[in-house]
Structures are given as C-alpha cells and as structure tokens.
Amino acid sequence: MACVVARQDLRAPAVFVLETLTVAACYYAGGRLGLLRELHISGAVVSPIWSPTGVAVVCLLVFGLRCWVGITLGALLILMHLTSLRLSSLGVLVGSTAAPVCGYLLLRRVGFRMDLTRLRDCLYLVFLGAFAAMLISSTTGAALLVATGDLPARNVWVVWLAWWVGDAMGVLLVAPVLLMLYRLRAPVRWSRWREAVVLAVIAGGLVPLATHNRASLLFVIYPLLIWTALRFQLAGSMVCALFASVMATISATDRAGPFRYLSEIEVMANLQAFNGALALTALLLSAVITEQRNTRRSVERACQELVEVLEHLTAGESAAGRPPRDEGDRPRDEG
Template sequence: MSDAGVRTTEWRRVLLDLLLIVVVAVAYHGSGWIGLLQRVVVEGAQVTPLWPPTGIALACLLWGGLRVWPGIALGTYLAIEQLSSFDPEDLAIVAGNTLAPVCAFLLLRRTGFRTELDRLRDGLLLVFLGGLLPMLISATIGTATLVLTGDMPSSEAWGVWAAWWAGDTMGVLLVTPLLLVLPTVRLTRDPYRAVEAVALGATAVVVTLAATRSSLSLLFLVFPLIIWAAVRFQLLGSAPCALAVSVLSISAAIDRAGPFADHTLLEIMVNLQALNGAAALTGLLLSALVTEQNNIRLQIEQACEDLVEVVAHLTAGGRPDHGDGRPPARPDQG
C-alpha cells in the first residue's frame, strides 16, 4: 500500500474514533438527562437512584474498547453543566465518573468476561467486578469533592456516598445487560412465543404498578415475573423486565406512594435500592444460569448426534452390503 493509502486509512480510523467518541458523549448526556428526571435530594445533594449513563459507558467500553473513554468524560462534563455551572474542581468528578467504568472494563477484560452473558460466571463478574467494586471510585471521588469544596458538610457525606454508589451500581446492573443483549434481538416466528412475550410485558407493567402504588406490602410480587422472564426468555426478557420494575419503583418512591409513604427519605432509599438490587441480581444471575444450562444441553445433544453418525459410518464401513440388502458373506461361504 502506498503512503497516500496509509495516510487515508489512518485518517479514516481517526475520524471513526472521533465519531464514536461523540456518539458515546451524546448517549451519556442524553441518558443522564433522563436519569435526572427522577433525581432526589439526599443530604442537600442531587442524586439519582438509577444512573443509566454508567451502564451505557461500560457497555460502550465493552464494545469499542478504551478508545471511547473521552466520550465518557465529555458526557460527564455535559451532565454537570446541565445541573450547574462547571467549576474547575468539578474535574475531579469527571475523572471519577470516567475512571469507574474504565476500571470495570479492565477488570472484566482481565478475568475473561464474555458479553454474551451466557455463563453464570459472567453474571457474577458483572455484578462484582463491573458494578459493586469499581463504582466505589466514582462515589468516593464525587463525595470527597463535594466535601472538600464546601458544597456539603462532612457530617452528611455518608448518605450522599451511599446513594451515589447505589445509583451507579444500579446503572451497571440494569442498563448494561440490556444493551449487551440488544444485538441478539431477533423477531420470533413462533406466534405462541410472541403472545407470551407480550403477555409478560403487559403483566409486568400492571403488577409492578399495583405493587408499588398499593398501600399494602406487595413488592414481592415482581419477583415471579422476573423469574418467568429469565426462565422463558433469559436475558432478553429479564433485563427489560427488571429495568421496568426499577423505573416504576423509583417513580412511586419519588411520589412517596404505596409502600414508600410515611417513611423518611433514608428509609425510602434503602427500601428502593434493596428492591432494585434484588430484582437486578435475580434477573441477571438466573438468566445467565439458564442460558448456560441450555448451552450445555445443546452441546450434549450435538455430541450424541455426532456419535450416532460416527457409529453409523463405522458400521456401514465394516459391513458393506451387496446392494440388495443381504449381509456380506463369510469367507467360508464362498
């Protein structure tokens, strides 16, 4: 290839990387705007029980690699600008929100994580190395920045830190699996399965609305739905189901409706994050387990079919017939 061709290829690669960074930044900022629609004030700071940009950032890293990290930083800057004017000290928050998903990506890549989420091991890796552990970085840096700049008294740091960490973690556990499974979506040709999927979606919305808006303690009703979705549709069903449960629960908590009424903000946040975390873990881990078992069953069936073919081939090769269905004659029979 000539020098001109090499330079053209390099420029195309650079332009593609820039386009990818812009797309990530726009997706981060747009999902941040959606997340801020359900923000609450905890100890004087604005936090969200579910922060979708973190899940989007990790999914983009898993798809595009480390080259997309500037898009995460730019998206964080735009999200901060949406809340208030950007100050130099806010660079620490940008760094924390960028480092958390980058560290999650590096940990997952180091441990052999597969984006198909077709093994229980992958589900556990996403929970602990993709969500719970690395999101400590963004929560700690963000809370420390607010305290050091005087925007929040140190006595209130614990509540903000816990809410920040939980929101980022929920973004990974609820949004990242949904994004990772989207490329595998295929329209089913089975009418019964299509009807079942529609029935599951409608039932999930109705039951979740009833459970989160009723004065009775009925939040446990969402778990049979998530189990149904995971067993029958695996991650393709459980991921959107768990996300719907989370969004509707957050809406009820903000309105202080149903089981979230007559509680302090701290109690509401604890109950809400416990529900969201349990729903996300149930759907993610059960889906991964069912998918792994289905793959093992298919591999065993394929191995049995291959074995039958080998035995049939050896039998036919060892006892050739005469074309008329008669078995081969023994040597002593002439």
C-alpha cells in the same frame, strides 16, 4: 499505494471523532434520563439509577478504551447542565471517567464475554463492573462534597452509599439491556410472540399496581420475573427488571405506594434494596438457565454425533465381516 495510506490516515481521525461524539451524546442522554428522578439524601441529590455508568461500560466494551474521551465529554455536559463549572468539577470528571474505565479493564482482564450466557460473566459484571469499579466515582464525589463544604462530614457515609448504589444500579440494570440490543441481529425470529404479548400485558398492569399500592405488594413482581427468565432468559428478565425498577423509582421519588410514609433514608434503603435484589435475580437466574440450556444442547449434539459414529462403525464392521464371493461360487447354467 501512497493514496490508499493517505485515505486511511484521514479516515481514522474522522472515525474517532464520530465515535467520541456518539459516546458523549449517549452518555448525556442517559444522564438526562437519570436526572428525571432524584432522591434528596442529607442535603445531597442522588439518582437511584444513574444510567450513564451502564452506557459508559457498554461503550468501552464495544469501542474500546479510546472512547474514554467521549465519556469525559458527556460527563462535562451533564455538569454544565447541573451547575457552573468549578475546580471541584475536575474531580467529578475524573471519577466519572475512571470508574467505568476501571470496570472495563477488570472485565477485560478476566475474559468477560458480552453475550452474558455464562454465569461467570454475570458475576464479573456484578462484582467487578458494578460493585468494585463504582467505588471510585462514589468515593471521589462524596469526598469532593465534603472538601468543598457542601456536605457535612457526619453525612458522608449516607451520601456515599446512595451514590455508590445508584452508579452500580446503572451498570446492573442498563448495561445488560444495551448489550442485548447491541447483539440483536435482523431478522428477529419470534416463535413465542403470543406468550411475550401476554407477559407484557400482565407486566403493564401488575408492576404499576405493585409499586404504587400502599399495601407493599412489591414481592408479587418476583414470580413475574422468574417467568420471564424461564421463558425468555436475559432478554425477558432484564427488560422486566428495568421496567419494575423504573416504576419503583417513580413511586419512591413521588412518595407514593409503599414509600409514602418513609423518611428519606428509609426510602433510599428500601428502593435500592428492591432494585438491587431485582437486578441480581434477573441477571443471575437468566444466566443459570441459559448456561444449563447450552450445556444440554451440547450434550445432545455430542450424543447425536456419537450415534452417527457408532452407526458408521457398525455398517463398516458388517461390510468387513461378510465373506467375499468369487467366481467359483456362482451357479453355472447347464443349458
């Protein structure tokens, strides 16, 4: 018995270290991806889709509160990649860790379910996990830039807004896709794979055309998004939304297509409005469709059970209402 307890005591720190390193590596990889495309707003550099926030929220939902150490370590690696560490870096680390942790605690308090099959769970993720929690990181980061003199006070609100929306987009666009992948189980049965292939081909041609065309054709993506939500629910709509947002971000940072002749503020406003509308449409529409389908299946299942009960009762009443036959009623053989 003592040997078993000793093995468990040794296994727990090893699992914790492995989880911490995994979370830190995922956070750092998400940060490097987010840094591939940047917007320069009033002298500050912000990422339109800061994917580490989505990675951090999902890691907290999967591993629990103990993985905050890995989030802090990943944020530290990102800061070391960007600049030399200073005293103000401590504030950035605190904000980068506190924002997803706060989002996780809020989601846990309201009974958030990771399958995102209920509309309420999607609303919780939007308003608690993204919009409310990411106020911490954006406010801390913008305040530190002003305090260190790296950002004029007159530009703080613009930078704060861009920072907040970028962190929120990381949760809205990246977290649902990661949660979907986490819940994916083999073998995957793909009954509509032909339609999925056709949809992927259309998206691969239409989305780059819409996001890089000067004629401002971004609105043509929405029918495609509705199609994916109707046919493939969360799996299709969020992948389509993420792909369209990435392509729009590439176009915006390259000053191409509908973002060609816009100022820095206009590029940020148009891009984040498009990304936000796309994420909300995909997330909420797919949740409504999934919830309605689950409700219909529950009603059909209840009706089927009711029919079986009525058939059983009818058969029982028929058997009970039939008069019993005794020996005197049987015909006698006169021979």
